[in-house]
Amino acid sequence: MSTVVDVLPILILILGFQLFVLKKPIPQLRKVVIGSVYVVLGLAMFLLGLEKALFPIGNMMAEQLSNPEFLGIPEGQEVDWKDYYWIYLFAAMIGFSTTIAEPSLIAVAIKADEVSSGTISRWGLRLTVACGVSLALAVGTYRIITGTPIYLYIMTGYLVVIVQTLFAPKHMIPLAYDSGGVTTSTVTVPLVAALGLGLSATIPGRNPAVDGFGLIAFASVFPIITVLGYAQLTVIKKKIVTLKQKRDAI
Amino acid sequence: MDLLPIVIVVAFFQLAVIRQPLPDVGSVVFGGLLVAAGLLLFIEGLEMSLFPIGEAMANALAQKGSLFWLFTFAFLLGFSTTIAEPALIAITNEAGRISAEDDLLPNEPEVLRNYALGLRLTVAFSVGLAIVLGVVRILKGWPLHYIVIGGYVLVIGMTLISPDEIVGLAYDTGGVTTSTITVPLVTALGVGLAQAIKGRNPLLDGFGMIALASMAPIIFVMIYGFFWF
Numbered sequence: 001m002s003t004v005v006d007v008l009p010i011l012i013l014i015l016g017f018q019l020f021v022l023k024k025p026i027p028q029l030r031k032v033v034i035g036s037v038y039v040v041l042g043l044a045m046f047l048l049g050l051e052k053a054l055f056p057i058g059n060m061m062a063e064q065l066s067n068p069e070f071l072g073i074p075e076g077q078e079v080d081w082k083d084y085y086w087i088y089l090f091a092a093m094i095g096f097s098t099t100i101a102e103p104s105l106i107a108v109a110i111k112a113d114e115v116s117s118g119t120i121s122r123w124g125l126r127l128t129v130a131c132g133v134s135l136a137l138a139v140g141t142y143r144i145i146t147g148t149p150i151y152l153y154i155m156t157g158y159l160v161v162i163v164q165t166l167f168a169p170k171h172m173i174p175l176a177y178d179s180g181g182v183t184t185s186t187v188t189v190p191l192v193a194a195l196g197l198g199l200s201a202t203i204p205g206r207n208p209a210v211d212g213f214g215l216i217a218f219a220s221v222f223p224i225i226t227v228l229g230y231a232q233l234t235v236i237k238k239k240i241v242t243l244k245q246k247r248d249a250i
Numbered sequence: 251m252d253l254l255p256i257v258i259v260v261a262f263f264q265l266a267v268i269r270q271p272l273p274d275v276g277s278v279v280f281g282g283l284l285v286a287a288g289l290l291l292f293i294e295g296l297e298m299s300l301f302p303i304g305e306a307m308a309n310a311l312a313q314k315g316s317l318f319w320l321f322t323f324a325f326l327l328g329f330s331t332t333i334a335e336p337a338l339i340a341i342t343n344e345a346g347r348i349s350a351e352d353d354l355l356p357n358e359p360e361v362l363r364n365y366a367l368g369l370r371l372t373v374a375f376s377v378g379l380a381i382v383l384g385v386v387r388i389l390k391g392w393p394l395h396y397i398v399i400g401g402y403v404l405v406i407g408m409t410l411i412s413p414d415e416i417v418g419l420a421y422d423t424g425g426v427t428t429s430t431i432t433v434p435l436v437t438a439l440g441v442g443l444a445q446a447i448k449g450r451n452p453l454l455d456g457f458g459m460i461a462l463a464s465m466a467p468i469i470f471v472m473i474y475g476f477f478w479f
Contacts, residue, residue, distance in 0.1 A: 009334050022310045100255045107296055
């Protein structure tokens with residue numbers, strides 16, 4: 001149902017423009033209509049499946065993992081951040097795997113692959129972004145556990161992004177910035193929010209309203225850093241190769 | 251293939267760490283199959299409809315040469331997809347409720363409804379504006395990073411002076427605006443425009459709209475906060 005609500009305004013907009021402004025028939029109408037049905041149906045099935053399978057498990061696991069009994073927190077004692085390694089690992093893995101399944105990211109990766117004629121491969125981009133999100137969630141859960149202020153991390157993150165932007169290859173910058181926006185979508189947000197809220201409700205001295213959110217903000221910054229970093233690595237690798245070739249030539 | 255990592259993670263933690271059987275295995279397996287099939291259909295349909303239509307619209311509007319219609323289309327694309335976004339509706343209603351609980355807003359349904367609606371309109375308006383800015387950027391060939399860095403400097407500056415009540419919400423609205431159907435359309439629009447206009451590189455100029463659409467709401471929601479708190 002919500003997918004139809006999602007699609008309706010777009011449908012009206014495109015039809016309105018085709019009929020009244022462009023006054024041209026839609027090219028390959030049949031294919032477009034079938035494709036649109038696929039998109040709506042596919043998305044609806046995807047969301048239904050998420051609700052049936054993934055979200056209940058994700059919520060349950062987040063709850064169990066942040067359960068004081070499971071973590072073995074002695075009562076009334078200050079918690080040590082090192083005791084929570086399972087949480088960091090779980091957060092990182094859940095961040096990685098949900099990002100791989102994120103439909104928006106798949107769409108951007110397909111387009112980037114097409115436009116760069118294969119230099120930026122679909123899986124390359126998706127894996128890099130997924131690494132960024134997994135790093136983000138590990139750091140984000142560490143922040144919830146230690147209770148350090150969020151804006152310190154976010155500001156540092158954006159400072160790193162700004163410095164990287166100065167040195168990274170120009171053609172990768174827009175794509176990297178876009179990757180930050182697409183990660184926080186259908187699959188990732190509900191699971192990540194559940195983890196953050198569950199965790200901050202369990203850890204003594206944390207307030208879910210303040211500490212529970214914010215994981216999502218982390219997940220929007222770190223992928224920019226990893227994608228830019230990956231682009232920089234490729235440039236460095238190329239430089240080394242050309243240097244070697246030069247040396248061999250001599 | 252796309253879901254393999256999730257399956258591995260869930261299985262690993264269930265078996266090795268939590269050591270409790272999954273409740274209701276049947277419904278979980280059924281849900282998993284639905285997710286996989288849905289994703290497959292979505293990707294198939296993406297390349298048949300959303301991508302070609304986004305690019306065709308970009309081409310047709312570029313050839314028509316009317317800036318007015320191009321900007322109108324860009325604004326409406328951002329505005330209409332955001333205003334109907336279920337995640338945004340949920341988050342704005344929730345925001346009103348929480349503010350009333352903390353005695354920041356008078357707990358009257360009328361006031362809360364206005365607050366939530368105003369929030370939705372603010373976010374949708376800012377996304378529409380962001381897409382227009384993205385189109386102007388492609389037409390002019392401005393480098394994206396100046397706009398984004400400038401924008402985030404503005405975000406940081408405003409974070410320091412904004413009412414605390416609105417900051418977290420502002421950051422969250424930035425994340426929910428880019429839905430699964432908007433992203434492919436907006437990307438196709440950007441890349442299509444960059445391809446249609448001479449001297450623009452689709453990779454360098456075509457991407458970047460989503461970055462702007464996730465940034466603009468943060469700024470505008472903070473401004474909105476000044477009017478209420």
